[in-house]
Amino acid sequence: MHLCDHILRHVNFVPEQTDELTIYVKKHLITMVRSGTHKKLFIPGPTEVREEVLDAQAQWMIGHRSKEFSELYGGIIEKVKKFLDTDMHTCVYTSSGTGLMEAAIRNGVDKRVLCCVNGAFSERWAEIAEACGKEVDRLEFEWGKAVKPEAIERKLEEKEYEAVTVVQNETSTGVRAKLEELSPVVKKHGALLLVDTVSSLGGDNIDVNLADMVLTSSQKCFALPPGLAICTMSDAMLEKSKNAKDKGYYFDLEHMIEYTETKKQTPETPAISLMFALDAELDYMLKEGKEGRYRRHVEMAEHVRNWAKKNFALFAEPGYESVTVTCVRNTKNINVGELNKALRDMTISDGYGKIKGSTFRIAHMGDLTLKDVQELTARIDEVIS
Ligand SMILES: Cc1ncc(COP(=O)(O)O)c(C=O)c1O
Structure with missing residues (x-):
């Protein structure tokens, strides 16, 4: 009880x-x-979940083959498409974002993929592709620098690739990629553009129509508990999935889209409580709108960046700073564990991967507000002074 x-x-x-x-x-x-x-939580996922969303999860179960579920899931897909302003194939998996990173590879690549690597999560995607037995070429950028179209173009001129992977928001470094610049180059060479927006979709202003697959997780800018992963796909991606040799069973995207679009159901039992939460959050997101959410994220990001520049330094290349997470150079060598203890009811994040000791990160994503981040930086100032 x-x-x-x-x-x-x-x-x-x-x-x-x-x-x-x-x-x-x-x-x-x-x-x-x-x-x-x-x-x-001012960490880059899980982020804050509103009380209404927590409550939405606590509903009685419904069968996943019931009319009620089809209405729920069908409604969710329509709302996601409306929010993202797209007609692309859309589905929601019960998995974390990494599951869909693997799905993108298994369904979108038979032989060879070009992975743009500029941080820990883009490196993870290359490792996933290798683990799936694909031939992987890495296009490396220094950590902190953004993925650039000219470099991709040179690689695509040298060799044929079925797909290019890009992490639109490198959570480890706080660097953002400009999809509008990358997409025409990849399209010109006939490759699929696979994009990880795990820490940005729903916060940053992303045009999913620019890529063949865009994937995200529930626990970041959708401000939900972890456990769901959402993606959009082009016809070309779906076509590739139909003929993919080694796509496995759970992450067979063709099968998932067929179920989603014909039955408004998922092939396997989904996390129904999280679907209730997603449905409630989407109503909230639609009221604020993609542009409105973006503006709020920009405001929060500008506040945190200005604070970081005054007290420390930014890690990201100027002009490519993430709007959802700021990676700060720890120039004062503060102990993030001790700082978090002193912050008591607020938490920020350590650095990640090979820059763990020399950086820390403040996430400003999901449903957090400017007031929240202002309170956070004021509290950090108190502690470190
Ligand atoms: C950019 C990026 N990609 C992928 C992942 C992995 O997502 P998940 O933990 O939902 O599998 C993360 C998690 O932080 C991330 O930030």
């Missing part, structure tokens, strides 16, 4: 009752129980 139900019984309420007073008291009790353990 839920802790709140115990408390309610103790004070002579019947938790199952649905009168307004009981619901009111129960809601406030839940908030009180939650707030006791709440640390506001």
